[in-house]
Amino acid sequence: xxxxxxxxxxxxxxxxxxxxxxxxxxxxxxxxxxxxxxxxxxxxxxxxxxxxxxxxxxxxxxxxxxxxxxxxxxxxxxxxxxxxxxxxxxxxxxxxxxxxxxxxxxxxxxxxxxxxxxxxxxxxxxxxxxxxxxxxxxxxxxxxxxxxxxxxxxxxxxxxxxxxxxxxxxxxxxx
Amino acid sequence: xxxxxxxxxxxxxxxxxxxxxxxxxxxxxxxxxxxxxxxxxxxxxxxxxxxxxxxxxxxxxxxxxxxxxxxxxxxxxxxxxxxxxxxxxxxxxxxxxxxxxxxxxxxxxxxxxxxxxxxxxxxxxxxxxxxxxxxxxxxxxxxxxxxxxxxxxxxxxxxxxxxxxxxxxxxxxxxxxxxxxxxxxxxxxxxxxxxxxxxxxxxxxxxxxxxxxxxxxxxxxxxxxxxxxxxxxxxxxxxxxxxxxxxxxxxxxxxxxxxxxxxxxxxxxxxxxxxxxxxxxxxxxxxxxxxxxxxxxxxxxxxxxxxxxxxxxxxxxxxxxxxxxxxxxxxxxxxxxxxxxxxxxxxxxxxxxxxxxxxxxxxxxxxxxxxxxxxxxxxxxxxxxxxxxxxxxxxxxxxxxxxxxxxxxxxxxxxxxxxxxxxxxxxxxxxxxxxxxxxxxxxxxxxxxxxxxxxxxxxxxxxxx
Numbered sequence: 001x002x003x004x005x006x007x008x009x010x011x012x013x014x015x016x017x018x019x020x021x022x023x024x025x026x027x028x029x030x031x032x033x034x035x036x037x038x039x040x041x042x043x044x045x046x047x048x049x050x051x052x053x054x055x056x057x058x059x060x061x062x063x064x065x066x067x068x069x070x071x072x073x074x075x076x077x078x079x080x081x082x083x084x085x086x087x088x089x090x091x092x093x094x095x096x097x098x099x100x101x102x103x104x105x106x107x108x109x110x111x112x113x114x115x116x117x118x119x120x121x122x123x124x125x126x127x128x129x130x131x132x133x134x135x136x137x138x139x140x141x142x143x144x145x146x147x148x149x150x151x152x153x154x155x156x157x158x159x160x161x162x163x164x165x166x167x168x169x170x171x172x173x174x175x
Numbered sequence: 176x177x178x179x180x181x182x183x184x185x186x187x188x189x190x191x192x193x194x195x196x197x198x199x200x201x202x203x204x205x206x207x208x209x210x211x212x213x214x215x216x217x218x219x220x221x222x223x224x225x226x227x228x229x230x231x232x233x234x235x236x237x238x239x240x241x242x243x244x245x246x247x248x249x250x251x252x253x254x255x256x257x258x259x260x261x262x263x264x265x266x267x268x269x270x271x272x273x274x275x276x277x278x279x280x281x282x283x284x285x286x287x288x289x290x291x292x293x294x295x296x297x298x299x300x301x302x303x304x305x306x307x308x309x310x311x312x313x314x315x316x317x318x319x320x321x322x323x324x325x326x327x328x329x330x331x332x333x334x335x336x337x338x339x340x341x342x343x344x345x346x347x348x349x350x351x352x353x354x355x356x357x358x359x360x361x362x363x364x365x366x367x368x369x370x371x372x373x374x375x376x377x378x379x380x381x382x383x384x385x386x387x388x389x390x391x392x393x394x395x396x397x398x399x400x401x402x403x404x405x406x407x408x409x410x411x412x413x414x415x416x417x418x419x420x421x422x423x424x425x426x427x428x429x430x431x432x433x434x435x436x437x438x439x440x441x442x443x444x445x446x447x448x449x450x451x452x453x454x455x456x457x458x459x460x461x462x463x464x465x466x467x468x469x470x471x472x473x474x475x476x477x478x479x480x481x482x483x484x485x486x487x488x489x490x491x492x493x494x495x496x497x498x499x500x501x502x503x504x505x506x507x508x509x510x511x512x513x514x515x516x517x518x519x520x521x522x523x524x525x526x527x528x529x530x531x532x533x534x535x536x537x538x539x540x541x542x543x544x545x546x547x548x549x550x551x552x553x554x555x556x557x558x559x560x561x562x563x564x565x566x567x568x569x570x571x572x573x574x575x576x577x578x579x580x581x582x583x584x585x586x587x588x589x590x591x592x593x594x595x596x597x598x599x600x601x602x603x604x605x606x607x608x609x610x611x612x613x614x615x616x617x618x619x620x621x622x623x624x625x626x627x628x629x630x631x632x633x634x635x636x637x638x639x640x
Contacts, residue, residue, distance in 0.1 A: 031306070035314075036228050039304025042437040046308060064185040072192050080220040082305045083312030083348055084341050085356040087203040088214065089196040091307070096196065100189045132309065139200060143355065144309070145376045154308075 016060040016173040026172065027053050027074045035081050046154040050074045051128055052162045054095050055121060056169050058102035059111040071099025087140065094131040098124050114163045121162035125155040218343060221314075225302070225346040229316045232302045293407055294447040296330075297321055301440050302346070309376060311436070313337070313349040317444060323347045326405055328445040334411040334433025335359065335399060336442050347444075351436050352412070353378045360402030361412050361430075363391060369400045372412060372430060378437075380413065382428040389426065391418045397430050407448050 018026075030049040038044045054074050058067035075095030079088045102124060110116055129151050136142040180187065203214075299321075303314035317323050319342050329336040329349050337351040350357050353374040361372040361382055370385045382397060395415045401408030413432040421427030 032224065032228075035224075035306035036231070036303040039306045040301070045304075045437075048307075050306075065188045068189050068192055072196070077220075078306065080217050081224075081303070081312075081314075082307055082310045083350070085350075085354075086305070086307075086310045086312075087200050088216065089200040089203070090309075092196045093193060093200075096189070096192050100185070104185070135200075136309070139197065140204060143376065147377065150377070 015062050018057070018060075018172055018174060022172040023057075023070075026169065027057075027070070027077065031074065031077045031081070034078070046157055047161055048125070048128070048154075048158055049165070050078050050091075051095065051098065051125065052121065052158065052165045053169070054099050055102045055124055055162070056166055058099045059106035059120070060173060062103055062106040064100050064103045064107075067099035067103030068096045069099070071095035071097070090132060090135050090140075093135050094128050097131055098128050101127070114167075117163055117166050118159045122155045122159040125158045126151055129154070217341075221343050221346060225314070225316070225318075225343065228302045228314075229300075229345070232300055232316065236300070293330075293445050294449045296443040296445050297323065299323075299329075299347075299442050299444055301349075301442065311351045311354040311374070311378065312340075313351060313439070315339075315347045315349060315442065315444070316345070318343045318345045318347045320344055322446055323444055324446075328406045328410075328448075329442050330406075330410060330445060331434045331439060331442055333435070334413060335406055336434050336436060336439055338405050339444065349442075352432060353380045353436055358403070359406060359412065360400040361397050362400040363415070364396040364398050366391065366395070369402065370428070372397065380430045380432055382415070382430050383421075383425060385426045385428060387420050387424050387426050391415060391426060391428055393417055407445070 027050065030053040034047075034049045038047050038049060054067075054071045057070045061067065072092050072095065075090075075092035076088060078091040078095075079086060082091070102120065105111070105120065111120060133144050133146055136144045297317055299315040299317040301313050302316045305312040313336075315323075315329075323339060323342050325339050325342055327339045329338060335352060337349045337354070337357060339347050340350045341348040351374070352359050352372060355374050355376045357372075357374045359372040360369070362369040363382075363385075366389070368385050368389055368391065370382045372380055372382050374380050385391060393415050397412040397415060399406040399408055399410045399412055411433045413430040415428055416431050417429045419427045419429075
């Protein structure tokens with residue numbers, strides 16, 4: 001008999017909602033912390049807080065449309081502060097695809113435990129960097145340097161920090 | 176149809192959002208903002224966030240200052256003692272440098288050499304970054320209201336940081352020198368080779384467009400060349416850490432910036448640069464003979480004769496022991512030989528070879544005319560050996576080749592640094608040029624090829640006043 005449905009039970013794919021203040025302020029605060037705190041500390045510059053928030057909202061709501069809209073909004077917000085050589089839409093496109101993919105994946109598998117959160121954050125971070133590289137290099141013709149080792153280490157750092165961030169953001173979930 | 180839309184609703188929404196963003200990207204690439212302009216969305220976003228961030232950063236600084244200046248004073252007495260000792264040591268050094276500076280300014284005045292001075296600066300605090308590894312933009316808490324404009328240089332005492340790219344009412348964006356879109360006119364401090372300092376997406380800065388046949392050593396200091404018309408000439412940029420052969424006949428010179436770009440907190444924005452002649456008030460009276468010695472061609476002096484009609488020994492060497500005919504010959508040849516090197520094509524809008532003929536020609540014409548002219552090579556060349564009229568001729572490191580003819584592999588090497596380089600060694604090994612060249616009569620010397628700097632005779636005689 002062929003397998004149909006998700007890889008987890010119906011109970012485990014609970015859909016969460018968030019209050020409007022959380023939907024507005026969590027991404028905003030994440031972008032501001034990224035710009036004004038993490039960017040100023042050299043060894044934390046690889047941490048991408050807006051990316052983690054996008055993943056969190058996408059897998060918690062399990063709705064691809066809201067996932068890609070959230071990713072688009074957070075990405076564009078990141079683009080706004082990235083300087084004149086960085087056209088609006090580079091992070092927007094990357095996080096739109098990540099938001100859509102994460103919410104689609106959230107429909108299929110359990111993303112509540114730390115192990116699965118670590119894995120999806122790691123994989124999606126590599127995908128995010130790849131999409132960004134593709135947009136910058138392919139669409140805009142910018143010279144970008146791709147380093148597998150750097151991406152792998154950054155993904156690892158983001159995955160570890162992501163577990164803590166997700167744990168903190170779980171407080172804002174509403175059934 | 177409804178079934179199709181319902182079934183692929185998610186994908187259609189995704190495609191629509193991506194399509195809109197790609198079109199927006201294309202529009203931005205097609206119509207880039209001009210210098211100083213900015214997207215309205217960015218202006219609103221940054222203007223909204225800046226006051227809050229400025230307040231937070233200043234509050235944080237106040238707390239830090241309070242702690243460091245009032246509470247945490249451990250070790251201050253010891254540090255004070257050490258600083259006092261250092262001041263004493265620096266006073267001694269200062270006296271030595273002051274004399275060098277006076278001589279350099281005097282020579283600059285003689286040559287009508289205009290120098291760029293940082294006139295006014297505005298201190299600013301770094302309040303934020305772009306927040307991504309791909310863009311290294313910094314945000315400062317000073318903007319239009321403080322007189323900041325695009326393309327102003329941003330520096331620290333340690334070295335240059337970058338330039339202003341966009342200005343908002345209360346803040347501004349700095350493009351650091353390690354950003355991939357940055358380019359700074361830079362030069363190597365000792366060899367004076369010029370190139371363009373570029374950043375990269377991973378934050379590594381490289382000095383580009385230095386020919387691969389040039390010799391560049393790790394550890395060499397890099398300074399601004401002034402060629403970009405943004406940074407004043409001579410500001411520290413960084414140090415060379417590695418040199419590798421690159422593509423297209425250029426070296427790949429990796430440079431570590433002097434300023435800690437990833438930890439910079441306070442900076443100075445250069446709001447005004449003035450170009451003026453060095454102040455010669457405190458330099459003592461200038462003699463007309465000095466100016467004429469620099470600017471006018473002279474005739475060779477007849478050797479003085481004594482009562483018996485024999486030439487007096489040493490009369491031809493003028494007033495300075497270093498200004499021997501050999502020195503003048505070597506220096507003049509160096510200037511002549513340097514000309515082809517100085518005619519290298521300019522690269523990338525900046526001319527790496529631009530200042531080369533100046534230094535070489537100066538050395539060539541300046542060497543024979545005693546102390547004043549002999550030092551004329553000094554402003555450009557850090558080790559004015561070839562043109563130094565104050566050294567005995569035997570100690571001058573003349574770039575002679577095997578035939579005794581002066582060569583200059585690089586125009587700026589008119590004053591080659593001492594070392595194992597063959598160019599620094601005299602041809603015959605005893606630091607004295609071959610007699611045939613030494614005794615070469617002045618009119619037969621290779622003429623100075625620089626029309627701006629006519630040659631003076633090698634005998635060191637002052638021109639008629």
